[in-house]
Amino acid sequence: MSRDRRRRRHPAPQGSPTVAAPAPRVVVAGGGIAGLAAATGLAERGVAVELFERAPYLGGRVGGWTTTLPDGTRTGMSRGFHAFFRQYYNLRALLRRADPQLAGLLALPDYPLVDAHGRVDSFLGVPRTPPWNALAFVARSPTFAVRDVPRLNARAALSLLDVRVPDTYRELDDLDARTLLERIGFPPAARHLAFDVFSRSFFAHPQRLSAAELAVMFHLYFLGSAEGLLFDVPRAPFHLLWQPLAAYLRRSGATINEGTAVHRVEQGGTRRLRVHAGERVVDADAVVLALDVAGLREVVDASPGLGTGPWRELIAAQRTAPPFCVRRLWLDRGVGSGRPAFLAVGGQPPLDNISLLDRYDSDAAGWATRHGGSVVELHAYAATGPRERVESELLARLRAVYPETTRARVVADRVEWRADCPLFAPGTFRHRPGVLTPVDGLVLAGDCVRVDLPVALMERAATTGWQAANQLLARWGVAGHDLLSVPTSGRHTVLRGLAALLR
Structure with a gap:
C-alpha cells in the first residue's frame, strides 16, 4: 500500500462506464508493459481489443522465457533484473488487476x-x-x-x-x-x-x-x-509474471497473439485503420503502437502514408541507448549468506549490478537448493568494447567483489545482449513523440513516449499505456482510468x- 499522502491523482476524463454497442475494435501493437496497460484500460470498458506481440511471450523488456541447463533443468531466463519501486503506482495498478494483494512480489530489505x-x-x-x-x-x-x-x-x-x-x-x-x-x-x-x-x-x-x-x-x-x-522483486521468473494478467485480459474479452508482429498500418479499410500483422490484415477503429524505438521506427517507415512529414521525421530521429549485457551464472557453490540479494556497483566497469537470484526467484532458489550452489546475475549497462572482453571482465569483477565465488565452478552460463532502450540524451525531451499523433485513431505508448509527469522506466511505460487507453476512451465518451504520481x-x-x- 502507498505510504505517501502527498501523491498526486490525475483524474481521467469522465463518461459512460462502458462503450456502446457495437463495440469499437482496437489493435494494440506490442505486449510489453505499455501495451498491456493500454489493452487492459480498453478491454475493461468493453472495447474489442486484439493485441499483437512479436516475441513468443508477453512483458516486452520485462518478459522472460525458459532455457535448458546442462543437467536438463528447465528454468526461467530473462533480460535482467527489474526493481518494482513502491512509487510505481500505475504499474502496480496494472499488476493488481490479476494479483490484488501483489502477492507475487517480494520486498528486498536493502539496496546497497x-x-x-x-x-x-x-x-x-x-x-x-x-x-x-x-x-x-x-x-x-x-x-x-x-x-x-x-x-x-x-x-x-x-x-x-x-x-x-x-x-x-x-x-x-x-x-x-x-x-x-x-x-x-x-x-x-x-x-x-x-x-x-x-x-x-x-x-x-x-x-x-x-x-x-x-x-x-x-x-x-x-x-x-x-x-x-527500497523496492520489490517478482517471486517467480519473468516468464510467469504476466500470465495472470494475460488470463485477466482474455476474461475481459481481449484476444492475444504472441509471436506475431505488426509491421504496417494504413488509413482506410472497412474501419478507420488497416493493420498488417504477420499474415493477417485487421481493420480497426483505432490502433495503439506500444513498441520500442526500433519497432516504432520500422512500422512508421513501412507505412508511407501514415502521419505528417514532421511527425514521421520525429519518429525517425528517436535513438536507442548503448547496448547492455546480462550474464547469468549457475555456480556449484553458494555465495556468502550475508551478501544482499541485489548490489549496485560503482567505479568498477563494466559491472553495474550483482543479483543473487536464488535469494528471491523460485526457480533459482530450487536449483540452488538441489545443487548446493547459487544463481548469480551480472549486469553491464551502457557497455563498451568487444563483447567477449565485457563478458570476461564481468566474471572477474564478480570474483573481486565476492571473493568466495573465485573457487566456484560455472555449471551453466547464459549471456544476453540488447540495445533497445530509449536514449534520453540532452536536448531530446522536446523532440520526443507524445501519446497523440497526427493520425486520427492512432496513439502511441511506451517508455520512449513523452509524458509530462514525474515517472521513469517501467512506470513511464505503464503511465503512457493508461494514457493511450484514456485518449481513445474519451473519443467514445467513455470514462478513463485515473493516474497517480509522486508530487509534480x-x-x-x-x-x-x-x-x-x-x-
Missing part, C-alpha cells in the same frame, strides 16, 4: 551501493519521508560527509530540490547529467557511487543523459516521494521559495 574502495552506502533503516531521508543518508554515507554540504553550489543544487514537471525539462534538458553534478559540487566519490548508478539505470553514461532526467529521477525516487528507495513539484514550500529567489 559499493564503490571500488569498498565503501558501502545503504538504505536500510533510512527514513522514507523527505527531507529526513536525505539528511539520514548524508549522515551515514561514507562518500558524502556533512562537511561537504557547505561546499555545494546552492543555486545549482536547488535544481534537484525544486523539481517541477514539466518545467524542469525546459530548464535542464539541454544540459548533461555529469555537468549538472559538477556544477553542484558533489564529492567525486558520492557522484560516482550514487548518481552514476542512477544514470546508468537509464542505460546511458552520465555525459549522455539529460540533466533533467537525472533531476526528475532524484525527485521520483528520493526527495519527491515518501515511498522510499518539490514537496517543501521553503525550498521552492528559495529556488525561485535564486533563479
